[in-house]
Amino acid sequence: MHIKSYLNLYQLCEVDTSTKEQRRAFGLSHVLLENKPMEQLFAWLELHKSKLKKPLLSETFSTYLYGISLILVIVGLIAGLFSGLALLNYNGHAPVNVIYFMAMVIALPLITMTLALFSMIKAHQTQSVLIHLSPSYWMEKIVALLPHKVQKNLESLKINPLLANWIVIKRSQLIALFFSLGLLVALLVVVATKDIAFAWSTTLQIDATSFHSFLNTLALPWRSWFPSAVPSLELIEKSQYFRLGDHLSEEMINNASKLGEWWKFLACATLFYAIILRFLMYLLSLLGLKVAVKKSLLNLEGVSTLLRDMNEPIITTNAQERVEENKTNAEGDLQTLQKLDASYDMVQGWAMSEEQLHVLNDSMQVITPLVYDVGGTNSLEVDTEIIHKSHGEVLFYVKAWEPPTMDFIDYLEALVASVDKVIVVPVGTQEEQYHAETKFVDIWAKKLAFLNSEKVWLKL
């Protein structure tokens, strides 16, 4: 799992147009990867890699990252080398104070590694002071200011802050490692090419015994294997250097050959504190970066939806095909009336009993000699007979809430052929005092208008 995977997926998510169905089909065809999100993502990436625009963003970015890292590592190595040479600069007049070199190979690495640990803990922060303090962060900013074609290609790239921070952390450790290597090389080169008299000197009131004890503690990691790399009390006593006047003590001059023994301690200290520990920090940063890549992959825009689509069954309940609403634009004329006459030649009711029709007549104050129930449970023959008997003006009650069916329309058309006039009266329920709701009357009006018959009237 590395940054390349993250960038490829980042690029793929931006151009991915796969449907939910395609994603689920992938999930079903890779059942063994179920509940393994990373493996699913990689398999998905592998399948769709061909969709990515060339050159791959990951390749461009990796090249850029490698280039920057290489520059910074070389700068670190050179800086380390020169720092070492400067610290070990020996002109033969005064001994080289090991305290400076120790500060550089023990104190500085320990301090920076502690800061690095804190920055690792706070790596999720977008604006992390510790990250921004890192020389690698600023060196990259400076390099980034230089005109470069690659940088244009990376302008739109928005890297996850966690990942970006871990890239800086990892690179910082690498630079520091090479800086330390530079120091070690400088030490070895100087030791090999010069006869250096090392001494120790401090303003602090530290006697040789305490200093020996301190160095003994520092040398704990290697003193069992390389006892000669731990300065003896005698060497410490003999190499203590006081800047009184401008000359060396007699004892130091007498033991000049022994003063060079310090180099073993310095080399081991550099190797352990500045290189081995730093290398461990570097390994830790690699691990952190790996975890960050994983987290960033899962945090990528669209990834959670992609995984959800792969792993959740597609459940649908709706119609697969869309249908257009059946709109009839046909319009016709319909004659309406507001008030009924007092009497009619005949009263008919669609799917109503004769008793109901009498009650309705009474309610509407209509007098008629003939009352017929039609439709409903009547046979078609009975209805045909009634049509044959029908004449003059027919008052035709219908249940307003029951929409006109074609059965009714068929009957009405046949009836209209035998009579002079049909007044259709939609009526409400008994609870509504037979008053029809307007919305129902409208439906009747629309349907009757289709007939376009001069003989059909609607009571509003």
Added chain:
Amino acid sequence: MVKTVIALHPRFAVVGHPNKGKSSIVSALALDDTVHISDVPGTTTKQRAFPLKVDGKILYELLDTPGFQRARQVLAWLEKHEVSADKRYEVVEAFINEHKDNVKFNDEIELLTPIMEGAGIIYVVDGSKPYGEEYEAEMEILRWTGQPSMALINHIDESDYSQEWKRALGQYFKMVRTFNPMQTDKAQHISILESMAQLKEEWIVPVKQSIKLFERYQEQMIDRSANSLTKLIVEALSFVEKLSFESEEVDDEDKKKVEENYKEQLRQLEVKTQKQIEKIWNHDHLQKEQTLLTFDGLDLFSEESASVFGLTRKELIITGATSGAVTGAGIDLLFAGHTLLLGGAIGALVGGTGAYFGFNELSEVKVLGQKLGKRYLQIGPMDNRNFPYILLGRAIFHAYHIATRSHALRDVEDLSMDSTFKEKWLDDDLRKSLEKYHKMFRSGDEVNVESLAEYEGLIKGVLEKLIV
């Protein structure tokens, strides 16, 4: 001959008189708001299938059909062929075969064909209107088909004639159920599915599977909604708007502009999330009335508005103080109480004071990049501590209304503010839990997947409590 389709899954034809709510029932049961529902009879002219599918496999199908138009004429034709009860099925088949090209009987052919192909019958009537004898021809035709059937009494209006309907329907159908598609909920939905399973022995297993799947589907929809709501809150709280400027001094116009852009982006985020929620719950065609996320006048941060969706100043201070105290208590714990619990006390004070002063401000407009030469104004991430509660309150209110809205409804959904809603979903414990994450989102730092999942879990809990 009628093609005998041996369907591997149960099919149910929803049939009945025109305009009795067949399409509404199908719409509600299939969670599909694309079904044409109209007061005008004859809107449905073709049968339309609504399959419950899982990964392409159909578990059952609902079929919306046109209403009976010439039931008496069909029955008259059938009765002309007087046969014993066991042969009536064949007569219906013969009717279909003889009239399949006859436009006059188009609706009857459309509704009878799936039944003769083995679909169960769900006969729909309107229980809010009196029973009528004209229904008998329809019920008799259905009896002739010999297919398993049940009746559903729908209530389109307020009046109730269900007793007389039950008496009549009981003579034709072995099962009569009441179902209001406009007010359907999960329990009612499942109850109808269970009734459908009882129509035929072979259908019990697949329909029971469908019920489980339906429950899973609802869980999926809640999951997806919680995910969308979480994204909204995270994006809104961490959102940053930038505006480059070239002049020497920053003028108020620029500040106002960047602030307006910021607000507009937040509104757009809310609109985008609402659309996602509507899509998740299959309400793509919803028409709604609501007030946009507002920042002016009776604004988002006024106490009046806050009391509707967000926290009141008092609630906010308590939440801030509690959150601060928890952080402080962590420090106390770290030092094994040697801080004399001062950490908790100071944390509470800092949190509470921060909440007090953080009530009205949105986010400070900062001038950045001055030393690097590319100067720009920046607003965000969100400083206002009440904003997440207001935004979340609105989002949950919207999601709740969408999730519980029947797909049979075609009216405009009124999403105006409801002052009692906050009590339904937000209690002290939840507020404390949410605050921890809101603080994290406001920081603009990278939020890890685990924290997002935990926050999503909290939102899911709220939605489940409200919806299920």
